[in-house]
Amino acid sequence: MPAHTLRAPKRQTPTETRDPDLLPVDQRTKIGQRFIYVHYESAWNYHAEHGWLPKLSKLIAVPGVNGVGDDGSLNRVINGATAKGGTVIRPEDKRLLQSGEDPEEAEFYQYGRYYSTTSGERWWIEPGAEPTVTPAGRIIWNTDESVIVFARFCKHLRDASIVEPIHPLVIAEKTANQQARVEDLQRRAAINPHLATKLAEALAVLEAMRSQPDDPATKADKKAGRKVGRARRGSVDG
Amino acid sequence: MANEVTAAALIAEGGLVSEILSDLILEQLYDPTDLTSLMIRVPWNAGGSDTIRSTLDAIPGAYSARTSETDGSNIANAAYDTGKFDLVPAGYSRKYQLTDLLPISGGPIQVERVAANLVAGVGLTMTDLLCALFPALSQDVGPGSGVDLDVSSIYDAQFQLNSQSVTGPYACVLHPQQINDFQNSLRAEAGAIQFQAATAEMLAARGPGFRGTWNGIQFFQSDSVTKVNTNADYAGAMFGAGAFGYTLADARLAAGHIPPGLLYLANEALVIEMARDQTNFMTSLIASIFPAVVEIEDLRGVEIISDV
Numbered sequence: 001m002p003a004h005t006l007r008a009p010k011r012q013t014p015t016e017t018r019d020p021d022l023l024p025v026d027q028r029t030k031i032g033q034r035f036i037y038v039h040y041e042s043a044w045n046y047h048a049e050h051g052w053l054p055k056l057s058k059l060i061a062v063p064g065v066n067g068v069g070d071d072g073s074l075n076r077v078i079n080g081a082t083a084k085g086g087t088v089i090r091p092e093d094k095r096l097l098q099s100g101e102d103p104e105e106a107e108f109y110q111y112g113r114y115y116s117t118t119s120g121e122r123w124w125i126e127p128g129a130e131p132t133v134t135p136a137g138r139i140i141w142n143t144d145e146s147v148i149v150f151a152r153f154c155k156h157l158r159d160a161s162i163v164e165p166i167h168p169l170v171i172a173e174k175t176a177n178q179q180a181r182v183e184d185l186q187r188r189a190a191i192n193p194h195l196a197t198k199l200a201e202a203l204a205v206l207e208a209m210r211s212q213p214d215d216p217a218t219k220a221d222k223k224a225g226r227k228v229g230r231a232r233r234g235s236v237d238g
Numbered sequence: 239m240a241n242e243v244t245a246a247a248l249i250a251e252g253g254l255v256s257e258i259l260s261d262l263i264l265e266q267l268y269d270p271t272d273l274t275s276l277m278i279r280v281p282w283n284a285g286g287s288d289t290i291r292s293t294l295d296a297i298p299g300a301y302s303a304r305t306s307e308t309d310g311s312n313i314a315n316a317a318y319d320t321g322k323f324d325l326v327p328a329g330y331s332r333k334y335q336l337t338d339l340l341p342i343s344g345g346p347i348q349v350e351r352v353a354a355n356l357v358a359g360v361g362l363t364m365t366d367l368l369c370a371l372f373p374a375l376s377q378d379v380g381p382g383s384g385v386d387l388d389v390s391s392i393y394d395a396q397f398q399l400n401s402q403s404v405t406g407p408y409a410c411v412l413h414p415q416q417i418n419d420f421q422n423s424l425r426a427e428a429g430a431i432q433f434q435a436a437t438a439e440m441l442a443a444r445g446p447g448f449r450g451t452w453n454g455i456q457f458f459q460s461d462s463v464t465k466v467n468t469n470a471d472y473a474g475a476m477f478g479a480g481a482f483g484y485t486l487a488d489a490r491l492a493a494g495h496i497p498p499g500l501l502y503l504a505n506e507a508l509v510i511e512m513a514r515d516q517t518n519f520m521t522s523l524i525a526s527i528f529p530a531v532v533e534i535e536d537l538r539g540v541e542i543i544s545d546v
Contacts, residue, residue, distance in 0.1 A: 028268060030462060033370065040376040045383070057541075058373035058466060058473075063328030064530045065370045069288070070328045077374075084376055084536055126468040143546070146468035147384065177394075184390060191428045198388075 023117040024137040031117060032124045034061040036074055037089040038081040039163045042170050046178075046209050052171065053154040054163045056089070057081075087163050095160045108153050127153045171209070178206045263346050269414075269461040271447035272361025273368050276409050276458070277531065278483040280325055284491055292483070294321030294535065325530040327487040330363055332356055338519045349523065353502060353510055356525035360508055362462075364484065367531040369411065369462040371482055372475040376536050380543035383467050386419035387412070387544035389427060395476040395540045396455060402537045404478035408455045412474035413463035416544055417449055424452075465546060472546055477539035487528035 018024055025031060035058045043055040059077045061068050067076030078088050089096075089111075096109040103109055107127070114122035115131065125131075128149025130142045157163050185199040248254035280292055296318045305312050334352050341348060379394040381387060392410070399408060412420065449457040455476065466473045486507050493504035493511075502510040502523060513522040533539070 028461070030366075030464070032465070035373075038374070043376065043378065055378065057376060057378075058464075060370040060373060060464070062367065062370050064326065064330070065367050066374065066532055067289075067324050067326050068328070069326050076324060076326065080533075081374070086376065126466075129468045141469040143384075143468060143470040147470045150468045150470075181390060181394075188427075192426065194426055 018118055018137075020133070021116070023115050023123050023131060023139055024133060025117045025119045025121070025123075029139075031119075031121050032114075032126075034072065034112065034114075034122070034124045035059060036061065036078070036091065036112070038078075038086040039089065039157070040084065040086050041164060041167065042173070044166050044170060044174060046174065046205060047151055047154075048205075048208065050151055050155045052158070052166045052174075053151060054157055054166075056154065056157075057086070059088075089157065089162060093162060095162050096156070098156065107149075108156055111153070126150060175206070175209045178202065178209055182206050259345055261346060263351070270358070270362070271365055271458065271460040271462070273411060273447070273458060273460060274361055274364040274484065276411070276477075276482070277364075277368060278480055278534065280483050280485045282327070282485045282487045284488060289324050289326045290485060290530075291322055291324050292534075294323070296320050321535075323483065323532050323534050325483065325485045325532050327485060327528040327530040329526060329528055331524060331526045332359055333522055333524045335515075335520050335522045338521070349502075349521070352523055353525075356510055356523060357503075357508065359525070360527055363527065364529060364531070365460055366462045367484070367529060368482060369460060369464055371531060371533050372411070372539075372541055373464055373466050373473045374533060375475060375539045375541040377539070378541040378543055380471070380541075381545075383543065384470050384545050386422070387416045387542065388423040389420070391542060391544065392420060392453075392455070392476070395542055396453065398540045399476060399478055399538070404481075404538050406454055406478060408476050408478050409458065410455050410474065410476040410542070411458045411460060411463065412542065413472040413546075414459045414461060415546060416463070416472050416474050416542070417457065417459045419544060420457075466543060470546060471543045474542040474544075475539050476542060479538075480534055481538035482531060483534045484529060484531045487530070489527055492526065492528075 037056040038059055039054045039056055043057065044052050045055045047053045059066065059074065059081060061072055061074050061077070063070050063072060065077075066080060068074060069076075081088055091110045091112045094109070096111065097103060097106050098108065101107070101109065111127050112124065114124045117123050123131075126146070128142075128146035130146065132140045132142070134140065158165070182199065182202045185195050185202055189195045189199045245254055249256050280290060282290060299316055302313065334356070336349065336352065377398060379391050379398060381391050395410070396408065447458050447460070449459050451457070463472050463474050465471065488506050489509040490504045490506060493501055493509050496504075496509070496511045500512045500514075502512050504510075508525055508527045510523055510525045513524060514520075515522070
């Protein structure tokens, strides 16, 4: 073979042992799986800033789980959730777009997003989640910020009517549950002083639940000048 | 002095080796929890489909009183509402490729050990799949997003299952962090809870997986429990028997496609085959299973959400 010169060597910083754009994973790492959100009518949480927000369940798209086949199709699991009365939050639902948003840069539209990993698998994340990789390869998630984004996501689902509005009787049920929690803490706080902080927090949430009902029916009552008292009580069958 | 016979010299020039390999092999740290037994096993029948459908029988109903002594025609037909759930097995595999130098070098990591490692992976896979079902449950309890799990939330879960007439004993699968938080809450409790014998038992350290029984609830921990709420919380679950089911499609049936000489192991749960790459002097061990898990009845389980 005649003498020849090799061209265009590949570049890599000598100290770099892995691609910085990939999330480092090892055999013990549990990777975020592909998922779709679903909302069930009674699943609501009270949020200090935004009021009643839908609590979302995750249908995880792992083959072999709840009817997901080798192809990753979610049809069966979506049908199952719908049969249970769930509202599936489809990532391609245009109502996920916030006003004036470009679909390509939308915050919530097509919320199914992922990072690539060193193992070749995809690490699916929820809205707002952002990883930081330390030099030692630890992945730290920005949970303080992401929960704020996620709360806005849930608020958007509520405000854009992507989920059914909360029923007044669900508010009553949740308020009664909180009342029971407060009473339980009150009983135990006397001999468990460390529960005093929890009791104060639980009381604050209960007061907020009672004083700021944001369900449409109560708003209508207020607008019509009807007396709005404690959330109406109900009992659940079935 | 000169010409001392030192170990360093012998290592460098021959006469000693720098290390010898001990026969002792220790496991690296991992979570070996296998939660398969918490699910109901649905036998696999290969009958012309990749899906097996099981029936949930109609709920027996109390009789209605007749409104007439003689005319039975006023008894309306009762609905016989059955339910169903489907199990769709999917192929899961794991492969190790070994060079011929392994047997020639005579180390302790040989084909048999690698195969045993593959067998241990079956239970880990089932645990991963079971825990993937928890975030889909429609009922949930918890102290609030970002708040450590406490005794009250465990009671909430227990009460919720009891309200749905779910029969015990209940199983509770939590992430190790959730177990730590629960134990932390337990040890801080004064009063009736403090003096339960089970509380002392629950605080004791145990082997992997099973953490103890408290209030009649069997507690398990697994690092397969998934995160929810943008990684702010873990989604464990408490459930009664019949909440979740699984099947393992008979892997032996796939062995019919494997030349007998390359079949390493075939049983109902898994098949391990060998593949030879002569040009690279490598032998692969490839294990395959065909599992499926399903939420049989949603009301039999409740998700437990608490801080990571």
